[in-house]
Amino acid sequence: MRAITLPQPGGPEALVPADVDAPTPGPGEVLVDVVAAGVNRADVMQRLGHYPPPEGASPLPGLEVSGRVAALGDGVEGWTVGGEVCALLDGGGYAEQAVVPAGQLLPVPSGVSLEDAAALPEVACTVWSNVFLVANIQPGQVLLVHGGSSGIGTMAIQLGKAVGAHVAVTAGSQAKLDVCRDLGAEMLVNYREEDFVERVRALSDGHGADVILDNMGAKYLSGNVDLLATGGRLVTIGLMGGRTGELDMGVLLAKRGAVIATSLRSRPATEKAAIVAAVREHVWPLVESGDVRPIVHSRHRLEDAAEAHREMEASTHIGKILLTT
Secondary structure, eight states, X not given: OXXXXXXXXXXXXXXXXXXXXXXXXXXXXXXXXXXXXXXXXXXXXHHTTSSOOOTTSOSSOOSEEEEEXXXXXXXXXXXXXXXXXXXXXXXXXXXXXXXXXXXXXXXXXXXXXXXXXXXXXXXXXXXXXXXXXXXXXXXXXXXXXXXXXXXXXXXXXXXXHHTTOEEEEEESSHHHXXXXXXXXXXEEEETTTSOHHHHHHHHTTTOOEEEXXXXXXXXXXXXXXXXXXXXXXXXXXXXXXXXXXXXXXXXHHHHTOEEEEOOSTTSOHHHHXXXXXHHHHHTXXXXXXXXXXXXXXXXXXXXXXXXXXXXXXXXXXXXXEXXXX
């Protein structure tokens, strides 16, 4: 089968199309004929050599796909060959076929095309696990999403709005902020021109943020903690702004706040299956009703994965970038 290999770390040109052996599903696994794969920031980090796949996972990049069930491993029930699915992967999505544990498989929601369904698993699982299961956002609370126009950001805005939260976002251009507003964000901050701490505090009438979903890490650590409301929760899921920062514990104690760091890819299969089940129960009905939808910015052929990575690194996209077979 054709796949995108990564012989050695490097720039986008390190993504090399090649013929490789097709995977075989083991017990409890499903083989999927891939129609589309989502491109994620984690794929870029893996390509650069900073985010190796978990032990036993495929060395190929790609953490989410959509497609059709090609074969079932021993013991798999509830799925049929030919069924249209999307899936959260440990790796291996940049290929014509991928193997996924059955617990990380999802049906394609009604009203969503098979190709667009590839834009859903990673962002839906990331947002639901962090904003809802970990940070326990509540109706009426303020949710601040950094990088609101990203794939994760556009999903977080929609889900936050759907449960009655007041959503604030940061983004780097007016065009991106306009999309965030159209998706349901109420408080808009251009981080290139405004201080997000001062701006969100003003827009929230001094309340601050009850939950912050942060992809920056060290660069925003101090500001995020300063902006937390009493009892607020800061959840960091990325380190685009560095790994090491200073934290005033006195401020955190005074706010009775929490700083939490999480990662989805490295979780055990049982935890991922639980998250996927929660997404199917809580998020899929919102997708099928049209209250939440995948936001797809562009589509590239699988062989053009390098170009897709260049687009992601340029940060010109709004929503998801897909590779199609």
